Amino acid sequence: MDAIKARLKRAGLFLVVAAFCFFAAGPFVIMLINTFKQDADLYRPQNNPFIYTLPPTLDNLRLLFERTNYLTFVRNSLVIGVLVVLITLLIAIPAAYALARMAGRWGERAGIAIFLVYLVPPTLLFIPLFRVVVALGLNDTIWSLVLVYPSISIPFSTWLLMGFFKSIPRDLEEAAMVDGYSRLMAFFKVVMPLSLSGVIAVTVFTFTLTLHEFVYAMTFIASSDSRPISVGVPIELVRGDVFFWQSLLAASVIVAIPVGIVYNMFLDRLVAGFTMGAVKG
Amino acid sequence: MSEQTAAGREAGVYPTLQQSSAATLADREGFLGVLFLAPAVLYIIGLVGVPFILAIAFSLSDATIGDASLDIVGFRNFGRVVQTPQFRRALLNSFFFTIIAQVIVIVLANILAVVLSRDFRGKWLARTLIILPWATPISLGTIGWKWILDSKFSPIDWVLQRMGLLGGPDALLGSGLHLTYLGVEELAMSSVILVHVWRILPLATVILMAGLTSIPQDILEQAQVDGARFWRIHFRISIPMILPIMSIALLFGLIFTFTDMVVTFVLTRGGPVYYTQVLPLWAWFKGIDGGNLGEGAAIALFMFPVLLATAILILRAARRMEVT
Numbered sequence: 335m336d337a338i339k340a341r342l343k344r345a346g347l348f349l350v351v352a353a354f355c356f357f358a359a360g361p362f363v364i365m366l367i368n369t370f371k372q373d374a375d376l377y378r379p380q381n382n383p384f385i386y387t388l389p390p391t392l393d394n395l396r397l398l399f400e401r402t403n404y405l406t407f408v409r410n411s412l413v414i415g416v417l418v419v420l421i422t423l424l425i426a427i428p429a430a431y432a433l434a435r436m437a438g439r440w441g442e443r444a445g446i447a448i449f450l451v452y453l454v455p456p457t458l459l460f461i462p463l464f465r466v467v468v469a470l471g472l473n474d475t476i477w478s479l480v481l482v483y484p485s486i487s488i489p490f491s492t493w494l495l496m497g498f499f500k501s502i503p504r505d506l507e508e509a510a511m512v513d514g515y516s517r518l519m520a521f522f523k524v525v526m527p528l529s530l531s532g533v534i535a536v537t538v539f540t541f542t543l544t545l546h547e548f549v550y551a552m553t554f555i556a557s558s559d560s561r562p563i564s565v566g567v568p569i570e571l572v573r574g575d576v577f578f579w580q581s582l583l584a585a586s587v588i589v590a591i592p593v594g595i596v597y598n599m600f601l602d603r604l605v606a607g608f609t610m611g612a613v614k615g
Numbered sequence: 616m617s618e619q620t621a622a623g624r625e626a627g628v629y630p631t632l633q634q635s636s637a638a639t640l641a642d643r644e645g646f647l648g649v650l651f652l653a654p655a656v657l658y659i660i661g662l663v664g665v666p667f668i669l670a671i672a673f674s675l676s677d678a679t680i681g682d683a684s685l686d687i688v689g690f691r692n693f694g695r696v697v698q699t700p701q702f703r704r705a706l707l708n709s710f711f712f713t714i715i716a717q718v719i720v721i722v723l724a725n726i727l728a729v730v731l732s733r734d735f736r737g738k739w740l741a742r743t744l745i746i747l748p749w750a751t752p753i754s755l756g757t758i759g760w761k762w763i764l765d766s767k768f769s770p771i772d773w774v775l776q777r778m779g780l781l782g783g784p785d786a787l788l789g790s791g792l793h794l795t796y797l798g799v800e801e802l803a804m805s806s807v808i809l810v811h812v813w814r815i816l817p818l819a820t821v822i823l824m825a826g827l828t829s830i831p832q833d834i835l836e837q838a839q840v841d842g843a844r845f846w847r848i849h850f851r852i853s854i855p856m857i858l859p860i861m862s863i864a865l866l867f868g869l870i871f872t873f874t875d876m877v878v879t880f881v882l883t884r885g886g887p888v889y890y891t892q893v894l895p896l897w898a899w900f901k902g903i904d905g906g907n908l909g910e911g912a913a914i915a916l917f918m919f920p921v922l923l924a925t926a927i928l929i930l931r932a933a934r935r936m937e938v939t
Contacts, residue, residue, distance in 0.1 A: 358748055453870060453919075460903070568755070
């Protein structure tokens with residue numbers, strides 16, 4: 335009896351997992367199939383959308399890579415992502431440490447205040463920021479985004495890292511300082527190595543944010559060369575009412591698979607980062 | 616808490632040591648603290664504080680893209696904006712989409728987080744698949760859905776036709792060959808909610824998984840020893856214990872959904888007519904597309920009090936739950 339029960343339970347678990355996988359990844363399967371479909375196959379409603387009625391083709395990928403700026407978009411997104419992550423870490427780590435260790439009671443309130451800054455969304459600020467970016471002469475360059483994106487990522491990152499630093503026992507640093515380390519050295523030698531999960535969580539979160547961001551990128555940048563993928567792809571592959579469907583869908587799945595695998599590798603760290611930063615902090 | 620008692624005990628044992636190190640700390644603490652905090656504060660003031668004040672100034676002015684000089688006209692923009700049916704519908708939709716999507720997300724994320732914190736074969740693959748919506752820009756993910764919901768080529772329609780549910784003379788879903796998901800009011804609204812759920816679910820699940828791993832294992836084991844069943848343990852112990860972090864997940868979901876304009880922009884452009892219009896997108900159409908910065912800023916500002924109230928409520932609730 336028990337064996338049957340256990341088996342039923344496993345089957346139930348499997349079904350639930352399969353249903354969720356279908357919901358989350360189903361669109362990507364369709365994207366992948368359509369990447370290699372000929373127009374004559376895709377645009378016949380009677381054809382089975384899940385198999386190739388006509389032989390698969392590489393034309394759509396050729397269009398994407400050779401006749402659009404796709405590779406430039408990918409490079410722009412990477413450059414923006416990496417730079418924004420660096421700026422965010424450079425600014426948020428010291429701020430979080432100051433709030434966690436040096437500020438006393440008002441640190442708590444300042445932390446919440448900083449978190450609340452996160453509530454002021456791009457869709458509220460893009461109109462005035464557009465003027466600011468133009469005034470600085472940064473419109474139409476990726477630097478406008480490198481400058482502005484940290485304003486979204488710093489508040490959240492500071493808040494999460496603050497929780498993280500608080501969960502690290504003070505005694506550890508104090509012991510190091512008794513051993514002759516300065517405060518700064520103690521921070522680098524003791525606190526930072528213990529905070530790796532928090533740094534990874536913040537890195538993944540910030541990178542995702544820059545990858546997804548759309549409103550600022552669409553508002554600030556009008557020249558194709560400087561666009562990140564989130565706006566470059568839809569703007570170049572939707573011309574008026576004409577959608578280059580296969581290439582559009584290919585552009586999406588090509589990003590999703592490698593990034594998804596990298597995220598999965600860091601998932602345990604990400605979960606640990608949230609646990610320490612948001613739960614225990 | 617245990618840290619403090621440990622530190623206190625130590626202070627009792629080595630009083631002199633503790634005092635002297637505290638004194639050198641105090642020397643540098645103030646200076647270092649300001650130095651550490653200053654860049655973040657300057658960044659936030661410069662790129663959130665100033666633009667926020669500018670947004671208010673714009674909303675009170677007649678600025679346009681062509682003529683950005685700020686001639687203050689008072690609350691005229693707000694008055695004009697509120698009177699349009701598009702705005703009212705956008706306001707209503709923003710609330711409706713956000714609340715429905717987040718209710719669904721919290722239920723699904725709870726199930727998914729429990730399932731994923733177990734061990735099973737193929738878990739690595741399952742986790743990668745489930746995280747995928749988070750791994751591509753939302754604009755591109757939404758384009759995938761736009762194809763799936765296409766009025767002519769929707770693969771869902773194809774399956775429904777083959778199952779005999781659509782397109783036959785007495786088919787359950789109608790005799791037409793297509794449901795035109797994005798062209799019918801209720802279906803278009805449901806589609807927008809569906810895509811929001813799809814894209815928030817991975818993040819909410821990760822946050823809830825973090826909550827579940829933070830529950831001390833011995834509490835769960837004790838409950839099992841006492842003979843409690845899985846779901847009983849989940850509802851009586853796990854959920855109450857992760858409520859604070861669940862409220863954080865909820866807060867993120869609410870903010871992301873309420874302030875998002877990408878999903879509606881790509882999927883429906885606010886249509887059919889203006890039935891799926893939302894506040895941020897309507898602000899973009901008015902402010903940037905239409906060039907009326909003043910009215911655009913006024914529309915966008917309507918989001919702020921809502922966000923502030925939500926955040927304060929949820930953060931308060933989270934703190935109260937932590938105490939008990």
